[in-house]
Amino acid sequence: MDRFQAMQVFARVVEAGTFSKAADSLNLPKPTVTRLIQALEAHLDTKLLNRTTRRVTVTADGAAYYDRALRLLSEIDELESSMSRAKRNPKGRLRIDVGAPVAQLLLIPALPDFYARYPQIQIDLGVSDRPVDLISENIDCVLRAGELTDQSLVARRIGEFHSIICASPAYLKRHGTPLHPTDLEGDDHVVVNHFSHRTGRIYPFFFTNEQGERLEVHGRHALSVNDSNALLASGLAGLGVIRTSTFMAQMHIGAGALVPLLLDWCADSVPIHVVYPPNRHLSAKVRVFVDWVAELFARSDLIHRKCSLPKPQPNAALHADKAQEATVEVPATA
Missing domain, CATH: 3.40.190.10 (Periplasmic binding protein-like II)
Structure with missing residues (x-):
């Protein structure tokens, strides 16, 4: 028995005076109304209604139950109404x-x-x-x-954050451009690692190509950081090859301050x-x-964007290269 529904039905029977009128007003079959009242009385072990062929009257216990039930049903209606208003206009x-x-x-x-x-x-x-x-x-x-x-x-x-491998033009001028993920493990290249601030564990670079080949790369590093902004700043400063989110890298790639690498291989995405x-x-x-x-x-296009990013403008890349040769200061946008 649904006690809440039985309570509603009982209150409506008292107000309507007959089972038939209560059933009509509630859009329920009359046998359902009768069954719910009988179940409620059995649950309470109390006779709530006196029934005749013409009319239903309330017993003394039924009258007391009706008064309490009516207050409770009113409070529930008010609660639901207030919750509905809060949902429409939360504050x-x-x-x-x-x-x-x-x-x-x-x-x-x-x-x-x-x-x-x-x-x-x-x-x-x-x-x-x-x-x-x-x-x-x-x-x-x-x-x-x-x-x-x-x-x-x-x-x-x-969603998920898609990752991309990048380096600054100045870094690539000093170390050359890696052509394969395993090049990052050689002596010619340096990576900036990202480590967990909870465990200190360094996250390796994972790569997957269109053929489904998957590689785990542990590059030689001189610097590890535990913050994504610091990681991006390290790449912009020419300190090594970085793996960063495409939504963070795209503006710097467009400006020529970072160059996307190994676009035939996609780095692992990260769930958000x-x-x-x-x-x-x-x-x-x-x-x-x-x-x-x-x-x-x-x-968000920034979230869904994967390896394909806007190519840097040639002039912007040239200016960024000259700027990196002159200084290793991190740009203010990092």
Whole structure:
């Protein structure tokens, strides 16, 4: 028995005065109404209604139950109505944590659209790649790239970051251009490694070609970093070959400050998730943000772009080459 439905049916029978009228108003078969009332009385072990061939009257216990049930049903209706209003017009403070590149290049430029839809939501945006404790730090959700290790959280995969191998024109002038992934393991080349800030493990370079051949490459390095912005800055400074996300590299490739390499081989992509605590009743403000950011990533050309990127302009590459010869300062856009 659905006790909530039985309670609704009982209240309607009391108000209508007959089973037939109650059934008609609820758009239910009369036998269903009768069965629910009988089941409710059996569950309560109490006679709620006196039945005659013409009319139904309420017993003393039925009257008391009706009064309490009516208040409860009214409160439920009010709760559902308020939740519906909150969903249509969510408001309040929303605490989010994202990595710096995602914040700068993807999320913040799109926030005017979010505020146009949900003007009463206030966002507190933490920008970091550090592990956060969503519960103890009272953070509503985070955006994180890579495989997730905390199985106690709810994660919704909203896309993936495609990776590309790059180097600066100055680096290529000194070391030459690698023609095959295994060239990165030779003495002629240096890579900038990315290591986990949690475990210190260095992430190798993985490559796959159109024939399905897969390679794992461990290049010789002089520098390792644990931050994606630092990795990009290292490549721009000519410190080695880097593997970075296409959405971070594309503007620098277009300007000639980075040159894409080994385009016959694609580096592994990295999944991106929006992660939030395992609350059974996700608040309206969190729900609309999760849906909005999933929509944002689904339509973002920067996210879906893979190995094929705009070729650098010849003049821009020439100027970048001369600039790299003169200095190793990191550009302000890094």
